[in-house]
Amino acid sequence: MSKILYITANPKTKENSFSLAVGYEFLETYKKSNPSDEIITLDLYKTEVPFIDEVVFSAWGKLGAGVTFEKLDKGEQNKVVAMNNLLDQFIAADKYVFVTPLWNFTIPPMMKAYLDNICIVNKTFKYTQNGPVGLLTDKKAVHIQARGGVYSVGLAADLELGDRYINTILNFIGITDKQSIIVEGMNSAPDKADEIKKNAINEARKVAQKF
Numbered sequence: 001m002s003k004i005l006y007i008t009a010n011p012k013t014k015e016n017s018f019s020l021a022v023g024y025e026f027l028e029t030y031k032k033s034n035p036s037d038e039i040i041t042l043d044l045y046k047t048e049v050p051f052i053d054e055v056v057f058s059a060w061g062k063l064g065a066g067v068t069f070e071k072l073d074k075g076e077q078n079k080v081v082a083m084n085n086l087l088d089q090f091i092a093a094d095k096y097v098f099v100t101p102l103w104n105f106t107i108p109p110m111m112k113a114y115l116d117n118i119c120i121v122n123k124t125f126k127y128t129q130n131g132p133v134g135l136l137t138d139k140k141a142v143h144i145q146a147r148g149g150v151y152s153v154g155l156a157a158d159l160e161l162g163d164r165y166i167n168t169i170l171n172f173i174g175i176t177d178k179q180s181i182i183v184e185g186m187n188s189a190p191d192k193a194d195e196i197k198k199n200a201i202n203e204a205r206k207v208a209q210k211f
Helices: 018-033 054-064 074-092 109-118 155-159 162-172 190-210
Strands: 003-008 038-043 095-101 125-128 131-134 140-147 177-184
Touching (some): 003 074, 018 038, 018 140, 018 177, 018 190, 095 162, 162 177, 177 190
Parallel strands (some): 003 038, 095 140
Antiparallel strands (some): 125 131
16 A cells, blocks of 8 residues: 655645646546555645744754754744654655646745755755765656646746756655656637646546556
8 A cells, every 4th residue: 555645736726727627637546546545635725834944944053953852942843843744744655746836937835845844864865975865766756737838848948947846856855756747838728728638637547547
């Protein structure tokens, strides 16, 4: 039995979001193909996701200097606990599904904050004489992303930093078994939006059956 972490970063509903609609169909197909697997859904807009701020740096600095957790102030303790919970949950999973829109050429801020919480030295990667090495080498992932424009070809491809960023992070922490399902061009060709969505759902179902 595998544990799958389904991570979304979109304040919309699946009825109003191409990425969430495709993600939903992916998950439903996955459930049918893997009925015994445990699925954990993580909506980052409804989850406490600490941003790395002065409180976090203060806590890390104290802990690094040998101060015990009990001697941190309440705000620092709360942030450390929240971050550790997200990190432990991530490490415990076997498979990941990231679902995001492309906003201003990149991922939503809540997804960036989440990834900051799971890129932790000696937990998901380590430093060696030859540079950093990812530690989560036995995992696999899918990224489902919706783009209003077309960024897969031409000069616009250089502007797409969302899927590329998630892939970079996954590589960094050792997850090289990954693929992307891209839903794009709905705003560029609104008359074809339904067809684009349908094709993406069909692709998602195929990927889910083998994931």
